[in-house]
Amino acid sequence: MxxxxxxxxxxxxQDWWSGDTADEILVGVVLTQQTSWKNVERALTNLKDAGMLSIEKLAVADLKMLERLVKPCGFYRQKAVRIRNISSYILANHKGMTGLLRRRAGALRRELLSLDGVGEETADAVALYAGNKRTFxxxxxxxxxxxxxxxxxxxxxxxxxxxxxxxxxxxxxxxxxxxxxxxxxxxxxxxxxxxxxxxxxxxxxxxxxxxxxxx
Ligand code: SF4
Missing domain, CATH: 1.10.1670.10 (Helix-hairpin-Helix base-excision DNA repair enzymes (C-terminal))
Structure with missing residues (x-):
């Protein structure tokens, strides 16, 4: 301390993520893998401007369009697929982020870790900043x-x-x-x-x- x-x-x-939606936090956390925050901000702005920054939209997004929007982040093909797959999983199984984040911390972490492209750091960042769970x-x-x-x-x-x-x-x-x-x-x-x-x-x-x- x-x-x-x-x-x-x-x-x-530092007040990280305080004014952002859970959908935006999830996408930002996935995009931030292996790149700088400046690049993530550019991709998030692209997604926002295109009206795509929601799990519902991302779950059914055209992959080529998604790749173009997240391109500033590097590894854009991989990240576009990941974001679409994770979004469609959350939509199908929890009807959106609110449903997913209702889970208790341990169960939420395990579920996030079962998704392709989600490691411990990513799972904990989503649980902490989007789900308000105490996971460092x-x-x-x-x-x-x-x-x-x-x-x-x-x-x-x-x-x-x-x-x-x-x-x-x-x-x-x-x-x-x-x-x-x-x-x-x-x-x-x-x-x-x-x-x-x-x-x-x-x-x-x-x-x-x-x-x-x-x-
Ligand atoms: S920069 Fe790192 S290594 Fe140097 S004093 Fe600070 S914490 Fe220690």
Whole structure:
């Protein structure tokens, strides 16, 4: 929680996805795989402008048109198929996102993970930001930051890394949502592949920085 307080003090509340529909969050989370958020925003704008940003529309979308709309995100053929298949599954089985998100956290996560192209990070991001379930999202930034701060092996399993974090933070949904966003911000601005430790807000308590300083 000290880490969270420091990051929030430096970057401010990130307020991710708060004004967006569950449909938009789902699509955004799938599109963000292996690309930058800037590209996702361009694709989401294309989908919005074309009136396609709903599970009902996406479930029956023409694949070529969908590919064109999501092209800014890269891997656009794969992503277009995934979005259409996931949308049509949700529509057929739950009549839309509201029905799907009524499921309890564990059942929702298992169901999302059973869908093609949905891994743990994607499932947790949908459950957390669209479903308001307390499931912490572990991404590459999280692994890198926690690994450097505490000298923890970044190759540990997704579940272990998730528990390490959730065992040490407040059990509040807002903290789950905002801490993930804060890690992304820190990873982009300071804890990069080549870290900018001297100006990083976490350098005082960082194991990696301490080691570097002692050399
Ligand atoms: S001090 Fe350096 S290694 Fe530690 S969290 Fe900050 S940027 Fe990353």
């Amino acid at each position: 000290r880490v969270y307080t420091t990051l929030r003090g430096r970057f401010g509340f 999202v572990v991404d590459a930034y999280t692994r890198r930051i926690i690994g450097r701060l505490y000298g923890i092996d970044t190759g540990i399993s997704y579940g272990k890394m998730q528990c390490l974090i959730t065992d040490n933070i407040d059990n509040r949904l807002a903290v789950y949502k905002d801490l993930h966003a804060q890690f992304v911000e820190l990873g982009k601005r300071f804890c990069r592949t080549r870290p900018l430790c001297r100006t990083c807000p976490l350098n005082e308590g960082c194991g990696s920085f301490k080691l570097l300083s002692e050399r």
